Amino acid sequence: MRAFLAALVAFSVAAHANAFEGSPGRLLGSAPSLEWLDERTMRVDALSTLRNDPRVIVRMPKSAETPWEIPVTVDARAIPDVERIVLSLDGTAAPRILTYYPGAAEARLSFRFEMATPTPVRASVRTQDGRWFIGGTTVDAGRGGADRKNTADEPVGTVRGRLWPESGRLRVIVRHPTEDAETPDAVGSRLEDLSLHGPDGRLARLELSEPVVRDPAFTFYFPPRSVSNPIRLVGRDSRGNAVEATIPAPLTQ
Amino acid sequence: MSLTRRAALGTLAAGLTTPALPQARNAYKLEPKPIGPGLWMVEGATDDYSQQNGGAIVNSALLEGEAGLIVVDTGPTLGYGAALRAVAETVSGKRIAEVVVTHHHPDHSLGSKAFADLPIRALPRTRALTAIHGPTYVANLERVLGDWMEGTEVVPPDSDLDAGRISIAGREFQAMALSGHTEADLVLLDIASGVLIAGDLVFLNRAPTTPDAHLAQWHQSLSELQALEAAAILPGHGPLDWTGESIRQTRAYLDWLEATIRAAAAEGLDMVEVMDLQLPSGFATLGAQPDEFHRSVIHLFPEIEREILPRLD
Numbered sequence: 001m002r003a004f005l006a007a008l009v010a011f012s013v014a015a016h017a018n019a020f021e022g023s024p025g026r027l028l029g030s031a032p033s034l035e036w037l038d039e040r041t042m043r044v045d046a047l048s049t050l051r052n053d054p055r056v057i058v059r060m061p062k063s064a065e066t067p068w069e070i071p072v073t074v075d076a077r078a079i080p081d082v083e084r085i086v087l088s089l090d091g092t093a094a095p096r097i098l099t100y101y102p103g104a105a106e107a108r109l110s111f112r113f114e115m116a117t118p119t120p121v122r123a124s125v126r127t128q129d130g131r132w133f134i135g136g137t138t139v140d141a142g143r144g145g146a147d148r149k150n151t152a153d154e155p156v157g158t159v160r161g162r163l164w165p166e167s168g169r170l171r172v173i174v175r176h177p178t179e180d181a182e183t184p185d186a187v188g189s190r191l192e193d194l195s196l197h198g199p200d201g202r203l204a205r206l207e208l209s210e211p212v213v214r215d216p217a218f219t220f221y222f223p224p225r226s227v228s229n230p231i232r233l234v235g236r237d238s239r240g241n242a243v244e245a246t247i248p249a250p251l252t253q
Numbered sequence: 254m255s256l257t258r259r260a261a262l263g264t265l266a267a268g269l270t271t272p273a274l275p276q277a278r279n280a281y282k283l284e285p286k287p288i289g290p291g292l293w294m295v296e297g298a299t300d301d302y303s304q305q306n307g308g309a310i311v312n313s314a315l316l317e318g319e320a321g322l323i324v325v326d327t328g329p330t331l332g333y334g335a336a337l338r339a340v341a342e343t344v345s346g347k348r349i350a351e352v353v354v355t356h357h358h359p360d361h362s363l364g365s366k367a368f369a370d371l372p373i374r375a376l377p378r379t380r381a382l383t384a385i386h387g388p389t390y391v392a393n394l395e396r397v398l399g400d401w402m403e404g405t406e407v408v409p410p411d412s413d414l415d416a417g418r419i420s421i422a423g424r425e426f427q428a429m430a431l432s433g434h435t436e437a438d439l440v441l442l443d444i445a446s447g448v449l450i451a452g453d454l455v456f457l458n459r460a461p462t463t464p465d466a467h468l469a470q471w472h473q474s475l476s477e478l479q480a481l482e483a484a485a486i487l488p489g490h491g492p493l494d495w496t497g498e499s500i501r502q503t504r505a506y507l508d509w510l511e512a513t514i515r516a517a518a519a520e521g522l523d524m525v526e527v528m529d530l531q532l533p534s535g536f537a538t539l540g541a542q543p544d545e546f547h548r549s550v551i552h553l554f555p556e557i558e559r560e561i562l563p564r565l566d
Contacts, residue, residue: 059525062544065464065551071524110523112555140396160562162521169521173562217555219523233565245565 055079056135058087058123063140068214069112070139074100074123081128082107089211090120090136096209097121103204104227105196106168110219113211115139157237159245163229168222170196172233174243175215191216191243194235198227279401281309281336285344288485288493289446291317291424293344295337299459299491299540302329302360307401308394309333311360314450314487315341316443319423321350325441325450326489327364327373329394331404334364350422354410355439355452355489357382358462359390365408374421375410376430378437383409414439431478433471434461440478447484454478457491457499460536460545461506463552468511475504490540506536510549511557518558524550 055078064070076082085107087097100109107125115121122136154175161172176191190213195205204220235243285293293315298306308329316323322341327334341349352368354375355361362383365373375383387407395402414421416430427442434453441450453462454474478486479500486494488503517527528547536542 061525061528061547061551063548065548069551069555071551073523073525110525112524154564159565160559161565162562164521167521171521171523171562173559215555217523217558219521219526247565 051133053079053125053133053135056123056125056133058121058135058137060121060137060139064115064118067116068114069217070115071110071112072121073110074108076107076123076125076133076135079107079125079127079133082125083128084126085109086124086126087113088122088124089115090122092119094210097211098209099207101205103202104198104222105204106221106223108221111212112215112217114213115211157241157243159233159243161233161245161247163227163231163247165225165228168224168226170220170222170227170231170247171218172220172245172247173215173217174235176237177214189237189239189241191235192238194218194233194243196220197232197234203227203231279307279332279403281307281333283309283313283333283336283340285315285340288487289443289448291345292443292446292448294487294493295340296492297360297490301541301544302394302397304399304401307333308360308398310490312487312489312491313337315344316422316424317345317347318350318421321422322347323422323424324349324352324368326355326361326452327352327368329360329363330398330401331364331366331406332401334367337364338367352410353414353421353439353441354379354383355441355450356435356437357386358435358453358465359387359394361453361489362410363387363390363394363405363407365410366404366406369408372412373408373410374412374414376416376437376439377413379435379439380410380413382436383407429477431470431474433467433469433474434463435465436467438474440474442481442483449478449481449483449486451478451486451488451499453489454503455486455488455494455499456503456506456539457486457488457494458502459488459490459540460542460549461503462545463510463549466507466549466552468507468553471507472504475500506539509533509536510546510553514550514554514557515561518554518561524554527554 055076057075059073061071074085074087076085082102085100088095089097097113118139120136120138122134125133156175156177158175159172163170174191191208193207196203208216229248231247233245233247237243283295285295288294295313297309297311300306300310302308302310311326311328313328314325322345324337324341328337338349349371352371352373354365354373357379387409391405391407414428416428419426419428425444427444429440431438431440431454438452438454440452440454443450454471455478486497486499488494488499491499513530514527517530527550532543532546
């Protein structure tokens with residue numbers, strides 16, 4: 001049974017990878033069964049090599065003050081040859097928050113996500129040679145009561161962002177509503193896939209799951225002075241709507 | 254009297270006579286301190302909510318009017334409200350006639366159930382906000398305070414208090430309907446003493462809280478309060494202020510907070526990285542730091558960042 005699963009998994013991973021090669025920004029959600037097997041892959045082929053490692057750092061505030069946009073920074077730079085980082089929530093039916101393929105970027109990412117009930121947050125880091133390293137943190141309930149600020153004045157898909165070439169930071173926010181009907185024609189949809197492209201190809205890629213809902217915001221970290229404008233951002237939401245933006249050359253630098 | 258705590262709360266819930274202090278291990282020791290003619294403050298800790306302080310982190314005020322005693326802000330729990338009520342009726346011998354809530358935040362309003370048989374007055378918007386957010390506050394504070402929250406339920410203020418020259422229980426006030434800390438921040442200038450009961454528009458030696466802050470409006474409100482040149486200021490949190498330092502400190506902190514978050518957003522920092530920034534020594538020593546700064550980053554950063562990052566089309 002184990003061998004069968006492994007074979008199935010190997011096949012599905014290959015198929016999965018093919019779906020992305022040469023077609024940056026393709027929808028992961030178009031193949032939900034592969035998505036599920038991808039999560040299985042993490043568990044099944046990790047059994048012999050999975051270990052907790054203090055080099056996987058997950059940092060969050062002490063309390064989940066605004067549960068719909070909890071900030072987190074994951075940093076696995078101390079581990080060489082990181083292929084991907086999977087952020088997940090313990091004890092939930094849909095554990096994955098996102099999968100980050102850093103590519104040309106550092107193995108470090110900051111973003112916000114939604115967490116209705118405080119639960120441990122885990123980062124599973126896979127290296128190029130197939131080993132997994134785990135780290136995580138916990139967060140308390142907040143004091144509560146703060147209101148969500150309304151950002152509905154900007155159209156869905158609006159991208160704000162900037163590259164700081166000297167430090168290699170790239171920050172983007174994508175305007176996307178939650179399910180609370182503030183923008184009826186986008187209700188129930190969410191951003192599923194986001195990638196960054198330079199003149200020579202794809203730089204980094206994100207696959208996003210349910211907890212990354214409202215106005216997703218990311219800081220990518222490239223090595224200082226390693227990337228330059230323009231950088232193209234390509235994404236797609238679960239309804240197939242494209243998100244595209246070009247981070248332009250700075251006016252003065 | 255050897256009432257059990259539950260029996261005491263039962264009496265209270267029934268709205269009968271003067272409620273007894275809860276006799277359990279979670280007893281509040283509230284000591285009204287005279288700060289003016291017919292005016293007392295009950296001073297809270299300058300820390301965050303904790304199992305140690307039971308959420309008694311807020312300043313309540315007691316004032317004696319011709320028609321009876323006035324209680325301003327009912328505290329964070331039913332137990333606090335009951336303790337406040339019991340101690341209030343000892344300060345002058347008068348019964349409580351009216352209760353006022355400065356704004357809807359839980360540390361100021363969740364003790365109201367202990368006063369449910371009395372008129373509880375607040376700005377109209379505060380009444381609405383209490384009803385909207387109260388249940389969430391109760392749920393969250395139950396996690397933080399545990400048993401201290403026993404019996405605590407949302408009791409929104411039941412009558413409006415309007416701005417202007419008003420009389421409450423026969424005592425004269427200049428009431429101001431301001432905003433900035435929340436959408437509706439009531440401030441009372443006590444005419445007899447010249448003391449300004451400032452609510453949470455003003456903090457002293459405790460980091461201001463910002464879950465519902467509108468910084469520009471908050472600054473405007475501080476300017477109006479400064480112009481009053483009150484004899485003394487009773488901040489929402491922290492000691493009584495005879496010099497105006499509380500307004501200056503609150504303004505300086507909010508200025509620094511906004512400037513710091515703007516600068517961080519302009520450098521591409523994410524929220525967790527902003528929280529790592531070193532606080533200036535004058536603000537690091539305020540009560541509830543650095544946790545309150547971390548909370549403020551969460552409250553304020555996303556909106557400020559949206560203003561700063563260029564839109565890409």
